[in-house]
Amino acid sequence: MQNTQKDILEFLNKRIGKSHLEKRLKMQREHAADVYNRGGITKFHPENLEPMMIALDILLKITFLKKHAVKNSLDIRIEKNDILSGRIPQKFHGFTILQLSDIHIDGYVDGGEKLCEIIRRLSYDLCVITGDFRYLTHGDYDRCVLLTKKLVRSISCRHGVVAILGNHDFIEIVPGIESEGVTFLINDNKRISREGQSIVLAGVDDSHMYGTDDLPKALSGISNHEFTILLAHSPSIYRKAASMKVDCCLSGHSHGGQVCLPGGIALMTNTNAPRKYIAGPWTYHNLKGYTSRGTGSSGLPARLFCPPEITLHRLLLFPV
Ligand SMILES: [Fe+2]
Structure with a gap:
């Protein structure tokens, strides 16, 4: 262990x-907490806009919704x-993948x-795990690594845990989390084999803030x-992925809006x-995708009309 x-x-x-x-370290040093940067696809980063989070906190308090919204942040649905x-492949008919995304584990109130x-x-x-392990986009990541290791110990499955980084994650978290048996795909791929047949998992680094995908x-x-x-943290990769004949894309990042209006x-x-493309299943040409609403919360440990989720994807060979 490093x-x-x-x-x-x-x-x-x-x-x-x-x-x-x-490139990753330079971007992290210079832009991790910036509201504007030109490194990734998206130039404006409201996740770093502290006054907006403070205003949202005040709004939830004065409308007496804060307690309810915090309680909702632990109302994790199984989709x-x-x-x-x-x-x-035939041998993967019925194969089930658990997706966790945007855990922001050091932000959970529990x-x-x-x-x-x-x-x-x-x-x-x-x-x-499709990225965003840490609550903030900057600062200390030790607690995040510690809590993630604890979480990984509660995951039990034959083919292990494969992860990518999100825009909240410094690349330095990789060795610590991998020491618990997780494999990070950082612009890389890995085959999963079952009874002589295989599928491929590919993963990209963050496109949203660091542009290192x-x-x-x-x-x-x-x-x-x-x-x-x-596995791509942001679903904004959908066009490129479809043009490169990817079959399926699993993403997160949007949190489905996190604090939403009714509906x-x-x-x-x-x-x-x-x-x-910001929540649930979607298709684009031959690409089938799914964007998780996120398992945790960022900015504030609060959710309205948008519960957190963990997702069970089942692969089905069709037509058989
Ligand atoms: Fe996130």
């Missing part, structure tokens, strides 16, 4: 290469989604206890006949993707 900052950077240098690491495709308890009761074949690299070495699931109408989506 302990010192020097060890962490040496590990990452070998893992993702000097140029990617230098089920079927992914149908004629390209799914330290993530309820989430661990729910996960222990579920059964699934593989777990994917590299989809061609993440998909390199994958044959056309292989069923490929892309789940988001006041803000924090992505340039159209609204149909």
